[in-house]
Amino acid sequence: MKNNVKRFTLLVTLSCLAAGAHAENPEFEAAKALFNEGEFEKSIAAINRVIVTQNLTVAENREAHEYLAVAYISNEQDKLAEDIFTKILTNDPDFRLSEQWWPHRRLMKQYYKSLEKVGNPDRVITESPGIKTIAIMDFENNSVTDPEKYQNLGGALAKILISDFAVIGKLRVVEREKMQYLLEELELSTKKVGGAYVVDPSSAPQIGKMLGAHSFVFGNFIRLGNNFRIDVRLVKTETGEIFKTASVEGKPDKIFELASSLTEEISKNLEIAIEKTEMQQLKEIGKEEIPLDAIALFGDAMAAANQEAFEDASLKLEQAIAMAPDFEKAHQMLQVIRPMTL
Numbered sequence: 001m002k003n004n005v006k007r008f009t010l011l012v013t014l015s016c017l018a019a020g021a022h023a024e025n026p027e028f029e030a031a032k033a034l035f036n037e038g039e040f041e042k043s044i045a046a047i048n049r050v051i052v053t054q055n056l057t058v059a060e061n062r063e064a065h066e067y068l069a070v071a072y073i074s075n076e077q078d079k080l081a082e083d084i085f086t087k088i089l090t091n092d093p094d095f096r097l098s099e100q101w102w103p104h105r106r107l108m109k110q111y112y113k114s115l116e117k118v119g120n121p122d123r124v125i126t127e128s129p130g131i132k133t134i135a136i137m138d139f140e141n142n143s144v145t146d147p148e149k150y151q152n153l154g155g156a157l158a159k160i161l162i163s164d165f166a167v168i169g170k171l172r173v174v175e176r177e178k179m180q181y182l183l184e185e186l187e188l189s190t191k192k193v194g195g196a197y198v199v200d201p202s203s204a205p206q207i208g209k210m211l212g213a214h215s216f217v218f219g220n221f222i223r224l225g226n227n228f229r230i231d232v233r234l235v236k237t238e239t240g241e242i243f244k245t246a247s248v249e250g251k252p253d254k255i256f257e258l259a260s261s262l263t264e265e266i267s268k269n270l271e272i273a274i275e276k277t278e279m280q281q282l283k284e285i286g287k288e289e290i291p292l293d294a295i296a297l298f299g300d301a302m303a304a305a306n307q308e309a310f311e312d313a314s315l316k317l318e319q320a321i322a323m324a325p326d327f328e329k330a331h332q333m334l335q336v337i338r339p340m341t342l
Helices: 002-018 026-036 040-053 058-074 078-091 105-117 153-165 176-185 201-211 252-269 276-285 292-306 310-323 328-341
Strands: 132-136 171-173 190-193 196-199 215-224 227-236 242-250
Touching: 026 040, 026 058, 040 058, 058 078, 058 105, 078 105, 105 176, 132 153, 132 201, 153 171, 153 176, 153 215, 153 252, 153 276, 153 292, 153 328, 176 201, 201 215, 227 252, 242 252, 252 276, 252 292, 292 310, 292 328, 310 328
Parallel strands: 132 171, 132 215
Antiparallel strands: 190 196, 215 227, 227 242
């Protein structure tokens, strides 16, 4: 337990540095120092004192509450972390947990439980003009060549596609971690196939409403020799009806290019116009060439991190980076979880 606490301390320290945490409040910095020394009870008291007694900016207040929640998680007080998230979300509905934390399952779980408690506005389908919300499920593995090697690739493909859609202003995508939380915690109708969470399309109306999604993207991939194919089908939330399909095909080392092309095709099927600058961003993302096996290892690391098997996740990421030194997503994830293995 002690080692795990120290590992999580390092994780928070490095992540906050990477996020550009500021040093403008001496008392707050002193509270962080206590945390970094493993004095969690004292740091929790100090951070609470800062929150209560000092006139913090919105950014400082958000950082203080986030740091406090992480301190509670580090101190094995998960329920108190949930309470902190509930408090800040009640007072500051625009607060969102830093995206960098997605590999840490327990922290994300408490965050989403708090969103549920305060009536998470993201769960309600809004009628914003021209804005549509979609949910992208993990892709199913139908590979003929080395299928066992790609058992967790479906999660990595979904993550890549979600990142691509993030550049399109007229589309919102449900976070993969939020979707996973709802599917598991609320025991919605799912099954796990080859490492991917699969929703029965007949359950789409119920689950789509829970996620606040207008449409689902279901898909599968197949590796056959030196060819890689991704097929998707778009399902209406209201009816569970398949209303559009799309496919892309190419070489296994061109996954980012295929994902960008698929994003463009899906947007077209949803009648979403992609701005010129957004299209340029997609083309730029698509230039990244990463071996398929490296992306598969990234998917294995995601699956391991979900089980808090951080040493295994770190090993998989190191193997992926050895294959593809410029694999940015792997580097980013490794930066977050490596301290958990020290």
